Amino acid sequence: MPEPDFSRISCVRGDLTHEVSDAIVNAADERLRGGHGVDGAIHRVAGPGLLAELVERYPDGCPTGQARLSGGHALPARYVVHTVGPVWRGGGLGEPDLLAACHGEALGVAARAGCRSVSFPAISCGVYGYPPELAAGVAVEALAGALADRPTIERVRLVLFSEDLRRVFQSALERRAQ
Numbered sequence: 001m002p003e004p005d006f007s008r009i010s011c012v013r014g015d016l017t018h019e020v021s022d023a024i025v026n027a028a029d030e031r032l033r034g035g036h037g038v039d040g041a042i043h044r045v046a047g048p049g050l051l052a053e054l055v056e057r058y059p060d061g062c063p064t065g066q067a068r069l070s071g072g073h074a075l076p077a078r079y080v081v082h083t084v085g086p087v088w089r090g091g092g093l094g095e096p097d098l099l100a101a102c103h104g105e106a107l108g109v110a111a112r113a114g115c116r117s118v119s120f121p122a123i124s125c126g127v128y129g130y131p132p133e134l135a136a137g138v139a140v141e142a143l144a145g146a147l148a149d150r151p152t153i154e155r156v157r158l159v160l161f162s163e164d165l166r167r168v169f170q171s172a173l174e175r176r177a178q
Helices: 038-046 047-059 095-112 131-150 164-177
Strands: 007-015 025-030 067-071 079-084 117-120 154-161
Touching: 007 164, 025 038, 025 095, 025 164, 038 047, 038 079, 047 067, 067 095, 095 117, 095 131, 131 154, 131 164, 154 164
Parallel strands: 007 154, 025 079, 025 117, 117 154
Antiparallel strands: 067 079
16 A cells, blocks of 8 residues: 655645635535535535536435535536535544545545546534544545545645634644654
């Protein structure tokens, strides 16, 4: 198994809906019908075509830990990769494995679509209640491991909506990249 690759991961503070990447990752719910937080913001900016595409292509939604691809519609990104993170219930119900799967599956979907750059939010850290200090380590490890097997993806950005959240993810990245 190849060594994890942390060199292509960066953390920035910003608005994911403004990202100029081949793909942005949506922290979606299982229905893939838009919601709150990142999911709601992506649907608002992308426009009604996104929902129409998701309803048509994925009538059964997407299970937790998996990912689905759609067009970017009115977003600057060409694609949106929708992944469903786990709801935090204390960590003993497989939440870390499901969160890691979200990141790996999303990168796999993006790579198969020919993406070279992918931007992620802090999956499950909003209304799903995953503690950012724990989620950051899982996310960074999962992304680095998945990148080791996907040399065509040149850049992964963790785009975080607050400076505090960016610092948490940056710290996790720095600790693991040493």
